[in-house]
Each structure stands twice: as structure tokens, then as C-alpha cells.
Amino acid sequence: MIDRVLGDIDADLDTALSRLFDWLRIPSISTDPAFKGDCRRAAEWVRGDLEALGFEARLSETSLHPVVIGHLPKPGAPHVLFYGHYDVQPVDPLDLWEVPPFEPRLTELQPGRKVVQARGACDDKGQVMTFLEACRAWKATEGGLPVGLTVLIEGAEEIGSRGLPEWLLANKDELRADVALVCDTGMWDRAVPAITTSLRGLVYREVVVRAANRDLHSGSFGGAARNPIHVLARILADLHDSSGRITLPGFYDGVPETPPEILAQWKGLGLTAENFLGPIGLGVPAGERDRMVIEQIQSRPTCDANGILGGYTGEGNKTVIAGTASTKLSFRLVGDQDPDAIGRTFEAFVRERVPADCSVEILGTGGSRAIQLPYGMPALAKARAALAAEWGSEPVTIGAGGSIPIVGAFKRTLGHATLLVGFGLEDDRVHSPNEKYDLSSFHKGARSWARILEALATG
Amino acid sequence: MIDRVLGDIDADLDTALSRLFDWLRIPSISTDPAFKGDCRRAAEWVRGDLEALGFEARLSETSLHPVVIGHLPKPGAPHVLFYGHYDVQPVDPLDLWEVPPFEPRLTELQPGRKVVQARGACDDKGQVMTFLEACRAWKATEGGLPVGLTVLIEGAEEIGSRGLPEWLLANKDELRADVALVCDTGMWDRAVPAITTSLRGLVYREVVVRAANRDLHSGSFGGAARNPIHVLARILADLHDSSGRITLPGFYDGVPETPPEILAQWKGLGLTAENFLGPIGLGVPAGERDRMVIEQIQSRPTCDANGILGGYTGEGNKTVIAGTASTKLSFRLVGDQDPDAIGRTFEAFVRERVPADCSVEILGTGGSRAIQLPYGMPALAKARAALAAEWGSEPVTIGAGGSIPIVGAFKRTLGHATLLVGFGLEDDRVHSPNEKYDLSSFHKGARSWARILEALATG
Numbered sequence: 001m002i003d004r005v006l007g008d009i010d011a012d013l014d015t016a017l018s019r020l021f022d023w024l025r026i027p028s029i030s031t032d033p034a035f036k037g038d039c040r041r042a043a044e045w046v047r048g049d050l051e052a053l054g055f056e057a058r059l060s061e062t063s064l065h066p067v068v069i070g071h072l073p074k075p076g077a078p079h080v081l082f083y084g085h086y087d088v089q090p091v092d093p094l095d096l097w098e099v100p101p102f103e104p105r106l107t108e109l110q111p112g113r114k115v116v117q118a119r120g121a122c123d124d125k126g127q128v129m130t131f132l133e134a135c136r137a138w139k140a141t142e143g144g145l146p147v148g149l150t151v152l153i154e155g156a157e158e159i160g161s162r163g164l165p166e167w168l169l170a171n172k173d174e175l176r177a178d179v180a181l182v183c184d185t186g187m188w189d190r191a192v193p194a195i196t197t198s199l200r201g202l203v204y205r206e207v208v209v210r211a212a213n214r215d216l217h218s219g220s221f222g223g224a225a226r227n228p229i230h231v232l233a234r235i236l237a238d239l240h241d242s243s244g245r246i247t248l249p250g251f252y253d254g255v256p257e258t259p260p261e262i263l264a265q266w267k268g269l270g271l272t273a274e275n276f277l278g279p280i281g282l283g284v285p286a287g288e289r290d291r292m293v294i295e296q297i298q299s300r301p302t303c304d305a306n307g308i309l310g311g312y313t314g315e316g317n318k319t320v321i322a323g324t325a326s327t328k329l330s331f332r333l334v335g336d337q338d339p340d341a342i343g344r345t346f347e348a349f350v351r352e353r354v355p356a357d358c359s360v361e362i363l364g365t366g367g368s369r370a371i372q373l374p375y376g377m378p379a380l381a382k383a384r385a386a387l388a389a390e391w392g393s394e395p396v397t398i399g400a401g402g403s404i405p406i407v408g409a410f411k412r413t414l415g416h417a418t419l420l421v422g423f424g425l426e427d428d429r430v431h432s433p434n435e436k437y438d439l440s441s442f443h444k445g446a447r448s449w450a451r452i453l454e455a456l457a458t459g
Numbered sequence: 460m461i462d463r464v465l466g467d468i469d470a471d472l473d474t475a476l477s478r479l480f481d482w483l484r485i486p487s488i489s490t491d492p493a494f495k496g497d498c499r500r501a502a503e504w505v506r507g508d509l510e511a512l513g514f515e516a517r518l519s520e521t522s523l524h525p526v527v528i529g530h531l532p533k534p535g536a537p538h539v540l541f542y543g544h545y546d547v548q549p550v551d552p553l554d555l556w557e558v559p560p561f562e563p564r565l566t567e568l569q570p571g572r573k574v575v576q577a578r579g580a581c582d583d584k585g586q587v588m589t590f591l592e593a594c595r596a597w598k599a600t601e602g603g604l605p606v607g608l609t610v611l612i613e614g615a616e617e618i619g620s621r622g623l624p625e626w627l628l629a630n631k632d633e634l635r636a637d638v639a640l641v642c643d644t645g646m647w648d649r650a651v652p653a654i655t656t657s658l659r660g661l662v663y664r665e666v667v668v669r670a671a672n673r674d675l676h677s678g679s680f681g682g683a684a685r686n687p688i689h690v691l692a693r694i695l696a697d698l699h700d701s702s703g704r705i706t707l708p709g710f711y712d713g714v715p716e717t718p719p720e721i722l723a724q725w726k727g728l729g730l731t732a733e734n735f736l737g738p739i740g741l742g743v744p745a746g747e748r749d750r751m752v753i754e755q756i757q758s759r760p761t762c763d764a765n766g767i768l769g770g771y772t773g774e775g776n777k778t779v780i781a782g783t784a785s786t787k788l789s790f791r792l793v794g795d796q797d798p799d800a801i802g803r804t805f806e807a808f809v810r811e812r813v814p815a816d817c818s819v820e821i822l823g824t825g826g827s828r829a830i831q832l833p834y835g836m837p838a839l840a841k842a843r844a845a846l847a848a849e850w851g852s853e854p855v856t857i858g859a860g861g862s863i864p865i866v867g868a869f870k871r872t873l874g875h876a877t878l879l880v881g882f883g884l885e886d887d888r889v890h891s892p893n894e895k896y897d898l899s900s901f902h903k904g905a906r907s908w909a910r911i912l913e914a915l916a917t918g
Contacts, residue, residue, distance in 0.1 A: 031775030090773055096673075159775055186679075200678065204776045213740030214555075215891040218763045219659065219862065220645075222791050223755035224736060226745040229764040229786070230695055237696035240689065277683060281672030283816040286685040296682035304677045305688040306779050311766030312787060314549055316490030316618055317663045317823070319789055320765050320890050327688070328771060330778055332681050357742040364776070403678065431779050432674040 001142065005450045008137040013443055016136075017106065017116070019049070020129045020442070023086075024104040024118040030065055030087030031159045039065040039155045042086040046128075046153045053135055054144075055151065060171065062163035065155030071174070074148035078456055081150045081177035081416065083406055084128035084184065085157035088120035089431045096433035106439065114439040122428040126437035127183040128153065130423060130445030137450055146457035150177060154406070157184070160204070160368070161405035168413040179379045179456065180410050183449075185422035188269075188396040190440065193387040193448065195380060196373075196420035198399035199407055200301070201333030203342050203367035207232065207350055208326040211358045215311075216321040226355050228325035229310045235353045236327065239303050244288040246303045246331075248345050254336030258299045266294045269396070279427060298399035302332040331367075332403070339367025368405045377417045379456060386451035387421070390444060421452065460601065464909045467596040472902055475595075476565065476575070478508070479588045479901070482545075483563040483577040489524055489546030490618045498524040498614045501545040505587075505612045512594055513603075514610065519630070521622035524614030530633070533607035537915055540609045540636035540875065542865055543587035543643065544616035547579035548890045555892035565898065573898040581887040585896035586642040587612060589882060589904030596909055605916035609636060613865070616643070619663065619827070620864035627872040638838045638915065639869050642908075644881035647728075647855040649897065652846040652907065654839060655832075655879035657858035658866055659760070660792030662801050662826035666691065666809055667785040670817045674770075675780040685814050687784040688769040694812045695786065698762050703747040705762045705790075707804050713795030717758045725753045728855070738886060757858035761791040790826075791862070798826030827864045836876045838915060845910035846880070849903060880911065 009016075028042035029035040043059050043066050050057035050070035057070030065087065073079070091101040099105055104118035116126060138145050152175065156162045168175065185196040209228040216225050241247050258266075271294045273285050287296030296302075310325025312318035331342055347362050354360045373380075375397075387395040400420070410416045423441035424430065468475075487501035488494040502518050502525050509516035509529035516529030524546065532538070550560040558564055563577035575585060597604050611634065615621045627634065644655040668687040675684050700706050717725075730753045732744050746755030755761075769784025771777035790801055806821050813819045832839075834856075846854040859879070869875045882900035883889065 031777070032773070090771070090775075090777060092771070092773060158777075202778070204778070206776075211741060214888060214893075216739060217890040218761070218765060218789060219791065219859065220885065220889070221739070221756065222763045222789075223746040223759055223761040224732075224744045224752045225739065225741055226743065227763050229767050230699065232767075233692040233695035233764070236689055236692035273683075277816070280675060280680065280684065281816075282670060282684055284685065284814055285683045286814070287682040293683045297680065300682055302677070302682040304681050304686050304780055305692070305770065306677060306777060307770035307772045307781070308688050308692075308767055308784065309772040311764065312549070312551070313766045313768040313785075314491065314551060316549075317665075317787065317789075318490065318549060318617075318765055318890065319661070319663070321763055322766070325767065326772075328776065330677060330681075330776075332678065355743055355745070357736070357740075400678065426679065429673060430679070431676040431777065434673075 002451060002454050004141040005137045006447050008141045009133060009443070009446045009450060012137065016129065016133045016446070020116065020126060021104045023125050023129070024120050025102055027102045028087050028155065029090050030156050031090060036065070039087060043068050043155055046086055049132060050151060053132065053139060060167070062156070062167045064163040067155065067164070067167060068153040069174070070151045072145060072149045074145060077147050078178045079148035079150070079176065080456060081152060081175055081180040082131055083152050083180060083182045084131070085124045085154045087155045087158050088123065088125070089158050091119050091433070093433065098434055115436040116439065116442065117434065117436045119435050121435050122424045122437040123430040123435065124157065124184050126442055127422050127424065127445070130442060131181070131183050131449045133446040134449035134453060137446070138453065146453050150175060157405070160202070161409065164406065165409045165413065168409055172413055175414055177416060180416040180418040182404060182407065182418055182420050183422045184404050185400055185420045186424035186426065187441070188398065190425060190438065191391070192393045193391045193395040194398050195383055195387070195395050196400045197375065197397050198373065199371040199403050200400070201337065201339055201368045201370040202403040203331040203333065203339045203346070204328070204364050205343070205346060206326060206328045206363040207235065208324060208361040208363065209354060209358055210324050212321065212323045214323050218319040218321045221321055225321055226358055227321050228358065229322060231354060231358060232308065232310065232325050232327050235350055236305055238353065244286065246301065248342065248349055250345055251301065251342060254338060255301060256335040258295065266292065269294065299334055301334050301337060303329065305329045333367070334370045337370065339369060343367060368403050368408055371407045371411070373420070374417060379417065379419045382455035383419055383421055383452050386455045387448055390448045390451055421448070423448070461910060461913050463600040464596045465906050467600045468592060468902070468905045468909060471596065475588065475592045475905070479575065479585060480563045482584050482588070483579050484561055486561045487546050487614065488549050489615050490549060495524070498546060502527050502612070502614055505545055508591060509610060512591065512598060519626070521615070521626045523622040526614065526623070526626060527612040528633070529610040531604060531608045533604060536606050537637045538607035538609070538635065539915060540611060540634055540639040541590055542611050542639060542641045543590070544583045544613045546614045546617050547582065547584070548617050550578050550892070552892065557893055574895040575898065575901065576893065576895045578894050580894050581883045581896040582889040582894065583616065583643050585901055586881050586883065586904070589901060590640070590642050590908045592905040593908035593912060596905070597912065605912055609634060616864065619661070620868065623865065624868045624872065627868055631872055634873055636875060639875040639877040641863060641866065641877055641879050642881045643863050644859055644879045645883035645885065646900070647857065649884060649899065650850065651852045652850045652854040653857050654842055654846070654854050655859045656834065656856050657832065658830040658862050659859070660796065660798055660827045660829040661862040662790040662792065662798045662805070663787070663823050664802070664805060665785060665787045665822040666694065667783060667820040667822065668813060668817055669783050671780065671782045673782050677778040677780045680780055684780055685817055686780050687817065688781060690813060690817060691767065691769065691784050691786050694809055695764055697812065703745065705760065707801065707808055709804055710760065710801060713797060714760060715794040717754065725751065728753065758793055760793050760796060762788065764788045792826070793829045796829065798828060802826060827862050827867055830866045830870070832879070833876060838876065838878045841914035842878055842880055842911050845914045846907055849907045849910055880907070882907070
């Protein structure tokens with residue numbers, strides 16, 4: 001039975017790609033109000049595809065972009081909730097893209113290695129379509145799915161799933177399921193699949209420092225007038241000490257030590273600074289000096305400025321002292337770190353460093369906690385076997401550095417355990433120019449889901 | 460005689476303004492290659508006006524924008540060289556301008572106080588025209604000027620007079636003069652004129668730090684990958700200590716202590732933090748803790764970041780770690796500080812703070828030394844008397860925080876003493892949005908020059 005389903009996926013690959021390309025052409029950038037209409041178009045596109053698959057599907061409004069919700073029940077069978085998102089990251093700097101970000105194409109990177117290039121090729125449209133193509137093959141060959149299914153595709157994941165928690169609360173009755181599936185994570189490498197069992201949390205803030213009431217000529221005012229760029233630089237510099245630790249008081253409260261046996265397993269993976277940082281042109285781990293690279297990216301919290309802007313940044317020289325400067329920055333959280341407490345401590349830390357005659361505005365609130373999924377959940381063992389069968393390699397159980405806000409919301413609101421399986425690769429340039437998704441991820445990803453659906457149907 | 464000249468300036472004011480407006484409409488931004496043609500148009504405009512005044516004038520090429528040079532000799536009379544510039548600063552951020560920067564208009568700020576609003580209204584088109592209008596009135600009423608005159612208007616002052624020193628050297632023979640006049644400085648306040656006798660030097664650099672070979676997703680790489688924004692923040696934070704002193708080794712070599720009698724005079728001027736910083740919305744002097752505000756802006760060297768850019772700076776959140784970040788910054792020099800030595804020390808200071816797997820590019824070279832003009836030059840006494848007669852107030856002798864590269868070049872290349880008289884005001888927003896020039900500066904500035912020309916003609 002599964003062989004027929006897998007054979008259909010193989011035979012249908014070109015058509016599957018053209019469906020994905022149609023979706024990728026819609027610039028559904030959720031953070032930018034200019035693309036609000038495109039976000040809705042991307043949502044309508046999924047709704048149409050779900051209806052073609054036999055789902056009863058609709059758009060449902062949130063405070064921002066609509067979610068797409070579709071149901072295809074199967075009485076007597078386990079019920080599964082699948083989650084993905086149709087929104088994508090902004091594309092700037094546009095001049096670094098080798099192809100226009102919303103004109104997807106299939107490129108042969110090297111002999112035998114084809115990739116889909118486009119914004120969203122991996123995150124998350126490509127990943128979502130691996131699942132929907134698996135469903136399509138089940139329907140085409142077996143007349144239906146082996147499980148009951150609810151599909152939820154949201155449009156604000158890239159901006160912290162704004163509006164979704166409230167929507168989940170209001171619609172929790174129609175989201176009942178035995179297990180939730182999320183396809184927004186990565187493989188260990190091109191040959192070895194992975195199941196993600198922990199996710200870092202996130203606190204994101206923008207700090208705007210205002211000094212003089214206008215930009216000043218540094219010749220007239222330099223020396224006496226406060227420079228807000230220097231105020232920001234001091235704040236950012238003070239956030240780390242010379243050993244790479246974050247200096248916010250109480251920041252490490254709730255950060256667990258990784259058990260020795262897990263550390264030993266991680267050591268065995270052979271993730272060195274050279275092989276992790278080498279491909280991105282770096283070689284010296286930037287985090288805490290006494291931690292392995294794999295700890296720095298998986299089990300330790302971080303702080304990174306994501307952007308900074310102030311003064312004259314055009315061509316040539318301008319001797320100006322800016323009136324205003326701003327930075328966006330984020331903390332990745334682990335274990336039991338409390339995003340609200342860290343937000344408060346950070347605000348105090350910033351305010352202490354702003355001179356009396358300047359003002360500061362801190363934008364953003366709240367944040368998401370880190371997530372640890374139960375190792376003993378039955379779906380985990382089933383997915384592990386299905387992935388091993390598809391890839392010929394035992395999947396690795398990993399922690400992910402990024403956060404997927406929905407996972408916490410699922411747990412809090414619906415009580416679901418969530419299974420995180422995805423086929424992204426480290427060089428997919430998710431959130432960067434030239435995002436891509438390997439054709440092997442797309443093709444074998446769909447085959448993997450076909451197998452996982454079969455596995456979840458069995459008791 | 461002088462009364463007829465002054466009367467002509469009074470009678471001709473409206474026409475003089477319309478001439479200035481014509482010039483201001485040309486967006487001669489020298490730093491931006493997109494405005495290269497406009498720079499040439501602005502040069503042609505001056506050449507035309509000089510010819511209308513009876514000068515033999517031409518454009519002469521430099522390595523960048525052309526200079527305008529005009530001669531009107533008067534055998535037997537002292538010969539004067541007047542310098543100004545036709546180029547202007549960039550106008551960004553454009554959305555902060557109350558009027559389009561190249562559509563000049565006359566606005567009544569408060570009853571009886573009219574100002575010309577436009578980029579270049581003060582710096583330096585408005586200031587240059589005070590001098591040319593004085594010449595026009597002499598010619599209209601007396602048939603000619605009381606002195607021989609060479610006028611040199613360059614087009615790269617706002618970018619450090621690039622190309623001019625070489626041009627001066629190649630054309631020094633036709634620049635011989637008894638004294639040089641520069642109109643690019645300010646008054647003490649709206650009622651009290653000033654003669655500037657010292658100018659701070661300038662070292663300007665851009666620092667580009669490159670870390671990863673592409674922008675990274677902070678969820679995947681955060682903690683292990685070096686963030687170039689943090690590298691820059693550390694460099695900027697390290698440049699000042701907690702007392703406001705600049706930490707570059709040897710930076711204060713050659714900085715003279717101001718003589719006690721001058722300090723006493725400065726104290727008497729009553730320039731407090733409140734009245735200097737209050738109008739720009741500040742109140743706490745940012746410079747060295749143990750120095751008066753007037754020292755911080757006149758006699759002490761400074762270091763200011765003029766711009767910074769890195770990562771995501773658009774609307775909303777993006778969890779990216781930038782591959783590259785950059786800052787522009789400048790040092791203002793005093794006394795005998797050596798711009799080349801400071802440039803070298805700064806470069807070493809930066810390179811020490813760039814991690815081994817990152818690279819840094821430092822753009823810009825050289826710089827200008829600070830200038831101290833001789834207190835005993837005869838032209839100084841003559842200008843002082845002329846200004847006192849016009850304004851009814853003894854002029855103040857001040858140091859200026861900004862640098863005017865030409866003054867050093869004049870001294871080195873031509874051996875000229877230079878008299879710096881100008882009518883700018885502290886709230887002119889030179890280099891900022893909403894630049895303006897008081898109508899009183901324009902009108903009484905022209906009258907002042909008419910008087911100074913008369914004074915310089917006498918032995």
C-alpha cells in the first residue's frame with residue numbers, strides 16, 4: 001500500500017513543483033503592511049489546494065493576517081493536526097539575491113543536486129507542501145488519508161505568530177487532535193533526518209535612543225552634544241562580558257545544565273567550529289568560551305543585535321551627530337528562562353545607560369518560552385521508524401536554536417504534544433537572500449510524511 | 460561713499476534674494492555622484508554671476524568637481540582673494556524637511572524674523588552671496604571695487620575639499636593676494652558678530668566589519684556566529700572612557716592648554732550647558748567632565764560616530780545576524796594633533812578589536828590639521844572695526860568647532876593669512892534638515908562685507 005503512495009509521489013514530482021512555484025510567487029511578507037493583500041492571496045491559495053484535496057476549508061480572521069483552517073475527518077482513526085505558515089520573511093537586501101525572490105526556479109547547484117530558489121522555498125511553503133503532497137498521493141492512490149486530519153496554516157509566524165494565541169483560544173474546540181505535526185525544522189545534514197525535541201524561546205525588542213531634537217553639525221556641537229549612536233554602542237557592548245557571557249542580572253536563572261550523557265552524545269556528533277562555522281566563512285565560536293559550539297547554538301541562551309541604524313549612512317562623508325539612533329535585538333531562551341522577567345531586566349539595563357537628557361523608547365513586549373518535548377511520546381517512536389525507512393539512516397534527536405511560537409501555544413491552549421519533523425538544511429539561507437530548498441528535501445520530505453501518516457494510523 | 464554702497468544694498472535686497480534663490484534651486488550635493496551634473500550647473504551659475512560683475516571668470520577642472528575662478532584686478536590697490544563653495548550637504552532624512560530642500564522660500568519664523576529656508580541657504584551659498592552682493596553694490600554705485608579681487612568658489616568643501624590642494628598647487632600663481640577672505644563661519648549670536656581665529660582639524664573614516672559570508676538566521680547560528688554589530692559596538696564603546704576622554708593611545712599629544720586669560724574671557728561669555736544645549740533639547744555636556752562647554756566645542760578634540768548601519772532596519776522584527784556592519788566616524792582635532800598619526804593609531808585600535816575570523820576595511824585617508832590664525836594680522840583689526848560699525852557691537856574673536864580645509868591649504872600653498880568672517884547662526888541647521896539663513900544675516904552680512912572691502916582698501 002505505502003509503495004503505491006510513494007510511487008505516486010515520485011511520478012507526480014514535476015506537477016508538485018509547479019504547485020509549489022505558484023504559491024512561492026505570492027510575496028506574502030507578513031511584517032510589512034504593504035504586503036497585506038498578498039498575505040491574503042497566499043492564504044486563499046492554500047484554501048483552494050485544501051479544497052482540491054477534499055478538505056472543508058475556510059479563512060478565519062485574526063487580529064492581523066487570516067489563518068487557513070481545513071478539516072478532513074476519518075471516523076475511528078486517530079486525528080492529527082498539521083501546522084505550517086504561509087507568510088515569509090522580508091527580502092532585503094534585494095541586491096544580494098541571485099534570482100528575483102518571488103520568481104522561483106529550479107537550479108542545479110552541482111551535478112545531481114537541484115534546489116528550489118525563492119523566498120519561502122524552505123521556510124515554510126516548501127516544507128508545508130511536502131506534507132500536502134503526501135496527502136495528495138494518499139488520496140490519489142488509496143482514495144483517502146489513513147488518519148483524520150485538520151490543517152492549520154497561519155500567516156504571522158515570522159512576526160511571532162501575532163494574533164494566533166487568541167485565535168487558538170477562541171477556536172480550540174475544532175482543533176482537538178491526538179497529536180500535532182509541525183514541518184518548520186531541519187535535518188541533521190543532507191543524509192540524516194532529524195526530529196526536533198527542544199526549541200529556544202525568544203525575546204525581541206527595539207531600542208530607540210533620542211538625544212538632540214534634530215541632527216547636528218558635529219563641527220558646531222561635537223564634544224558637548226550627546227551622540228545617541230555612542231549611547232547604543234555602550235548598551236550593546238555592556239551586554240556581553242569578555243568571556244562571552246550575557247551580563248543582564250539574573251539572565252541565566254532557569255538555564256539548565258545539559259546532562260552528561262547528552263553532552264557525550266553531542267560530542268560524538270563531531271560538530272566542530274570548523275565544520276559548523278567554516279561554510280559561513282567564520283571559524284571562531286562567538287559564544288561563551290567554555291561551551292562547545294553545539295551547546296552555543298542549542299542549549300545556551302543568546303543575545304544578538306539584529307539591526308542598528310543611526311546618522312548618515314549614504315555614500316561619502318557627512319559630519320553629523322544624529323538626533324536619534326535605534327537597534328533591534330533579540331534574546332534566545334532555553335530551559336525555564338522567563339521572557340517577561342528578561343524583558344523587564346533588559347529595560348532597566350537600557351534605562352540605566354541612557355543619559356539624563358536623552359530619552360529611550362523600548363518597543364516590543366513579552367516573548368516566548370523555550371520548549372522541551374517529551375521524549376516518551378508515542379508519535380516520536382513512530383516517526384523515527386518511518387524516517388529511518390525513508391532515509392536509510394536513523395534520525396537524530398536535536399534541539400533547535402530558533403523558536404516556533406505555535407508549539408508553546410499548542411501545548412498551553414490545546415494540551416497537544418507536537419512532533420517537529422522538517423527537511424530544511426543548514427545552507428538553506430532561511431531569512432537571508434537566496435533562500436533555497438533542496439529538491440531532495442522536497443521529494444523525500446513528501447515521501448517521509450506519507451510514511452509517517454501511515455505509522456500514525458496504526459495503534 | 461560707503462553710505463551710497465550700503466543704500467544700494469538696502470534698495471536691492473529683493474532682487475538679491477531672487478538671485479540667491481536661483482542658485483539654491485540647483486541641488487549641488489558634492490558627495491553623491493548622482494548630482495555631479497548639478498554641481499557643474501551650480502558652478503556655471505557662479506561663473507555667470509561673476510561675469511555680470513565684470514570679472515574674467517572660468518571653470519577649471521579638478522579631480523572631482525570644477526572650481527570657479529574669477530579675476531577683477533585693480534592696479535595699485537591691495538589684492539584680495541575671496542573663497543567660498545557652491546556644493547552642499549546631502550538632504551536626508553528628507554521626510555524631516557518642512558519645505559522641499561531645493562525649493563527655497565522666505566518664511567517669517569516669528570514677528571520681524573524672516574529666514575531663507577533651503578539646503579545651502581547658509582552653508583555656503585547664502586554666505587557667498589553676502590560677499591557678491593557687496594561687490595555688486597560697490598560696482599553699481601562707485602563703478603568698481605575699492606580693492607583688486609580674485610574669487611575662488613569650489614565644489615567639494617563638504618567632502619574635505621577633495622582635489623583642491625592639488626589644484627591650488629598647480630594654479631598658485633594666479634592666486635597671489637595680500638589677504639584671503641572666507642565666509643563660511645558664524646556669528647556669536649544674532650546681535651554680536653564674530654571673527655573666527657581657530658578651526659578644528661578633521662579625521663574622517665568609515666569602518667566596515669565583515670563576519671559571516673551572508674546574513675544568518677539568529678535561531679540557527681545565534682550564539683556561535685560572530686555578530687559584526689557587536690564588534691562595532693565594542694569599538695565605539697571603547698573609544699571613550701567614563702570621564703568622556705578619548706582612549707586612543709597618544710590622542711591628546713599636541714593638544715594645548717588654553718591660556719588662563721582666554722579661559723577667563725570664555726567664562727565671561729556665559730555659555731552654559733543650559734543655554735548652549737537647551738535649544739537642541741539637551742542639557743548634560745557629553746564631553747570631558749572637567750571641561751567647560753565652550754572648551755568642549757572649541758579647544759578640545761572630539762570623536763563622534765556620524766552614522767552606523769547593520770542588519771535589519773525595516774519595519775517589524777527580523778531575527779537575522781548581519782554579515783556586515785559599518786560605521787562612519789570622525790575626530791575633530793585641535794592644536795598640533797597630527798591627523799596622520801591619529802589615523803594610524805585609530806586603524807590599529809580597530810584592528811585589535813576585530814576577531815580573527817572577521818575582516819575589517821577602513822575607508823578614508825589623511826585628514827586636516829587644526830588652524831590657529833595670527834591675532835596680529837592687520838586685516839583682523841580692519842574687519843573688527845568694520846563689523847563694529849555695522850552691528851553696533853564689538854565682534855567676538857572665537858574658535859570654531861568645524862574645519863574648513865581650505866584655510867590650511869591656503870596657508871601651506873599660498874602663504875596667505877585668512878580672515879574668517881561669516882554670518883551663520885547656531886540654529887541654522889547647517890548639515891541638517893530645515894537649513895535656514897536669517898534674512899538679517901544675509902542683508903547685514905552684505906553690508907558688513909561692503910564695509911570690510913572699504914577698510915581693506917585703506918593702507
